[in-house]
Amino acid sequence: xxxDELKAMVGRAALAQVVPGSIVGVGTGSTVNCFxxxxxxxxxxIHGAVSSSEKSTERxxxxxxxxxxxxxxxxxxxxxxxxxxxxPRGHMIKGGGAALTREKIVADLADRFVCIADVSKxxxxxxxxxxxxxVIPMASAQIARRFVAWGASPVLRAGVVTDNGGHLIDVHxxxxxxxxxxxxxxxxxxxxxxxxxxxxxxxxxxxxGGPDGIETVSYTxxx
Ligand code: 5RP
Numbered sequence: 001x002x003x004d005e006l007k008a009m010v011g012r013a014a015l016a017q018v019v020p021g022s023i024v025g026v027g028t029g030s031t032v033n034c035f036x037x038x039x040x041x042x043x044x045x046i047h048g049a050v051s052s053s054e055k056s057t058e059r060x061x062x063x064x065x066x067x068x069x070x071x072x073x074x075x076x077x078x079x080x081x082x083x084x085x086x087x088p089r090g091h092m093i094k095g096g097g098a099a100l101t102r103e104k105i106v107a108d109l110a111d112r113f114v115c116i117a118d119v120s121k122x123x124x125x126x127x128x129x130x131x132x133x134x135v136i137p138m139a140s141a142q143i144a145r146r147f148v149a150w151g152a153s154p155v156l157r158a159g160v161v162t163d164n165g166g167h168l169i170d171v172h173x174x175x176x177x178x179x180x181x182x183x184x185x186x187x188x189x190x191x192x193x194x195x196x197x198x199x200x201x202x203x204x205x206x207x208x209g210g211p212d213g214i215e216t217v218s219y220t221x222x223x
Pocket of ligand 1: 083084
């Protein structure tokens with residue numbers, strides 16, 4: 001099976017996580033695009049969606065799925081999104097598609113985060129994938145220097161402006177053994193909009209697509 005076929009398979013499998021009649025939280029990326037296409041087949045059975053990016057909003061609307069304002073919603077039962085890496089406790093690196101800030105906002109509204117990914121995203125320790133950090137443009141050099149002081153290599157993502165008008169720094173060479181502590185620390189730095197470590201908002205469940213089908217992994221509070 002190709003990687004695209006694996007993504008299509010998990011996108012379809014995620015339909016089983018959608019609560020009928022509810023508002024669905026929708027992430028961003030190529031795996032989520034497959035989920036959105038699958039969601040279109042049951043669009044009459046949901047109330048609508050809240051979206052984590054302009055790209056996903058466009059795709060949802062093109063399928064005739066109503067996209068609601070996050071400010072009008074108190075809670076949603078489930079948020080479905082991909083990841084760039086996921087560790088054995090459900091902590092993730094996200095932001096490869098530049099949507100990390102809105103992804104975290106929608107994840108924060110949700111009772112459960114269901115991650116959909118192909119098996120290649122599974123890692124023992126986060127950090128091989130460069131960590132995306134969205135920053136206020138005037139702070140980018142100062143924030144980059146902080147990463148250099150940690151021995152890491154920050155690279156400004158050329159030509160990218162996020163949906164929020166921010167810039168992105170991709171940080172290479174981190175070994176994220178304590179995702180929660182690192183997320184909290186980076187969040188304190190002036191000018192950081194959000195960091196692509198999802199530890200406070202880790203996955204509750206992950207559907208991994210692999211050559212043998214779907215593996216469902218549930219992450220409990222004790223894991
Ligand atoms: C976007 C993200 C995506 O979930 C992540 O990059 C995975 O994308 P894909 O499904 O295309 O591999 O965090 O900001």
